[in-house]
Amino acid sequence: MLGKGCHPLSAAIYFKHVEGRVHNGKPIRPKSITARTHAITRIPAFKDEGHLRTNYRDIEDFAMLHVVFEDGTIADIFASELVMGGVHNWIEVNANNHRTICNINPNTAMQAYTPDEKIFKDIYVVEKTETKQGWSSISPDEGWFAGYQHEMDAFYKSVAYDLPIESNSSLASDTISSIYAGYVSSEQKGAEVPVTLF
Numbered sequence: 001m002l003g004k005g006c007h008p009l010s011a012a013i014y015f016k017h018v019e020g021r022v023h024n025g026k027p028i029r030p031k032s033i034t035a036r037t038h039a040i041t042r043i044p045a046f047k048d049e050g051h052l053r054t055n056y057r058d059i060e061d062f063a064m065l066h067v068v069f070e071d072g073t074i075a076d077i078f079a080s081e082l083v084m085g086g087v088h089n090w091i092e093v094n095a096n097n098h099r100t101i102c103n104i105n106p107n108t109a110m111q112a113y114t115p116d117e118k119i120f121k122d123i124y125v126v127e128k129t130e131t132k133q134g135w136s137s138i139s140p141d142e143g144w145f146a147g148y149q150h151e152m153d154a155f156y157k158s159v160a161y162d163l164p165i166e167s168n169s170s171l172a173s174d175t176i177s178s179i180y181a182g183y184v185s186s187e188q189k190g191a192e193v194p195v196t197l198f
Contacts, residue, residue, distance in 0.1 A: 001037055001063035001182050005079030010167075010175045011091055012067065012075035017171060020071075028073075029174055030195040034066040035182035040082055051130055053081055065182050068192075086129035086137070106137030107145045173198050 013030060020028035037060035040046060041053075048054055053061075061081040068074055089104040106126060114120055117133040125136045139145045154166050177195050185193040 001035065001060065001065065001079060001186075002179055003059055003079075004081065005063050005065060005077055005182075006175060006179060007089065008077050008079065008091065009065065009067070009075075009178060010171065012077065013174050013178065014167070014171055015093070016069050016071075016073070016075075017174075027170060027174075028069050028071050029197055030067050030178045030181075031070050032068045032192050032194050033178055033181040033185050034190050034192045035185040036064055036190050037183070037186040038062040051084060056081065063182070063186075065178070067178060084130060086126050105139075105146065107139045107142075108137050109145070110138045110140050112136050112138055 016029070017027035020026055039056065039060045039062075041048070041056065041061050046054075063077075063079045065077040066074065067077065085106075087105045091100075091102045091104065093100045112120075112125075113135050114133060117131050120132040120136070123132070125132050125138055126142070129136065143149055151167070157163055158165050174195075174197065177197060181193045181195045185191055
């Protein structure tokens with residue numbers, strides 16, 4: 001939840017902050033959380049085939065959160081270290097007038113196939129993939145597709161034009177408060193827990 005779930009959770013909260021500011025002049029914030037976490041690679045029945053990272057000792061390797069916002073809308077977040085084939089990050093928005101799917105990673109702008117990974121031995125393909133054999137989703141500009149340049153651009157525009165900061169301390173506070181409430185919920189076997197907002 002903390003290691004990987006913070007990213008999609010922040011995105012969902014950010015969307016609700018923007019929606020609230022546009023419609024009501026203030027962010028729509030998380031109200032409650034229902035969450036579960038699991039350490040699948042540490043259960044006795046787990047059979048290590050050598051393909052997944054199994055050396056986590058102080059954190060779970062799977063988490064799911066159900067967030068209820070102040071306006072009654074919801075977000076479901078899944079985060080896992082158990083996914084083979086590299087990073088798999090996407091956001092899907094289901095609204096009353098559209099459905100939008102954004103494949104963040106893997107990005108399919110460029111794909112390559114090799115029957116033998118030795119052919120790509122000295123080529124960076126994509127982060128956190130187990131093999132270069134078969135199909136690979138190669139990001140032509142990984143930093144751009146991952147949003148790093150956009151983050152810096154937003155920061156510079158804020159400073160240069162005295163614009164409000166997009167990813168502000170309220171977003172950070174709501175994300176951390178939601179994660180904390182998520183761990184409390186998980187400890188209580190998924191009981192709904194209010195998010196304490198600051």
